[in-house]
Amino acid sequence: xxxxxxxxxxxxxxxxxxxxxxxxxxxxxxxxxxxxxxxxxxxxxxxxxxxxxxxxxxxxxxxxxxxxxxxxxxxxxxxxxxxxxxxxxxxxxxxxxxxxxxxxxxxxxxxxxxx
Amino acid sequence: xxxxxxxxxxxxxxxxxxxxxxxxxxxxxxxxxxxxxxxxxxxxxxxxxxxxxxxxxxxxxxxxxxxxxxxxxxxxxxxxxxxxxxxxxxxxxxxxxxxxxxxxxxxxxxxxx
Numbered sequence: 422x423x424x425x426x427x428x429x430x431x432x433x434x435x436x437x438x439x440x441x442x443x444x445x446x447x448x449x450x451x452x453x454x455x456x457x458x459x460x461x462x463x464x465x466x467x468x469x470x471x472x473x474x475x476x477x478x479x480x481x482x483x484x485x486x487x488x489x490x491x492x493x494x495x496x497x498x499x500x501x502x503x504x505x506x507x508x509x510x511x512x513x514x515x516x517x518x519x520x521x522x523x524x525x526x527x528x529x530x531x532x533x534x535x536x
Numbered sequence: 537x538x539x540x541x542x543x544x545x546x547x548x549x550x551x552x553x554x555x556x557x558x559x560x561x562x563x564x565x566x567x568x569x570x571x572x573x574x575x576x577x578x579x580x581x582x583x584x585x586x587x588x589x590x591x592x593x594x595x596x597x598x599x600x601x602x603x604x605x606x607x608x609x610x611x612x613x614x615x616x617x618x619x620x621x622x623x624x625x626x627x628x629x630x631x632x633x634x635x636x637x638x639x640x641x642x643x644x645x646x647x648x649x
Contacts, residue, residue, distance in 0.1 A: 454636055464624065466636030477635050511578060513637075524569065525637060527579040 425528035439500040446514030453495040458509040542640035557610040559625035567628040615647045
């Protein structure tokens with residue numbers, strides 16, 4: 422079974438621009454979560470989508486948004502980029518069963534550099 | 537607010553030695569995860585602990601969970617250089633994934649010959 426894929430893997434943008442990152446979950450997984458990893462703040466939860474609905478969002482400004490499509494693929498968008506948005510953005514997919522959420526499988530990440 | 541604390545944050549040890557990484561969390565949860573991250577790479581799942589008293593072992597790594605003490609440990613036996621990495625514990629507070637995982641700051645482990 423193919424793992425979680427993320428595109429692009431690397432991205433360089435300038436301040437004020439916007440960026441869209443893409444994530445394809447493991448086949449059959451309907452939950453997709455996004456995380457931001459920086460040296461200073463560590464790993465922080467951005468948002469989670471399940472069946473095209475955002476179920477929860479972390480403590481990030483409204484410049485960070487996302488969506489999920491009917492095939493469970495997800496995109497996240499960051500508008501008006503700031504230098505502090507430079508980070509590794511990780512997508513994780515999981516299967517939701519009767520017992521709740523199961524293990525989250527992480528993609529390779531997108532390394533975003535804002536100059 | 538759920539807080540997850542790992543210690544130590546940095547650990548340098550010699551090959552062949554044993555050591556334990558501790559993960560404390562602040563609220564009730566019975567789902568705890570351990571991940572490994574190599575430099576520049578993503579997170580690799582090591583263990584999923586889903587109940588009090590759960591113990592899992594893979595090679596030289598063993599993880600355990602005590603939900604009453606809100607503590608998980610990752611024990612390394614007879615360390616080898618290949619285990620050098622950053623190790624994260626993470627908690628899924630409500631067990632439904634929607635609230636995301638709350639991660640500890642990670643333990644940067646260096647194993648020297």
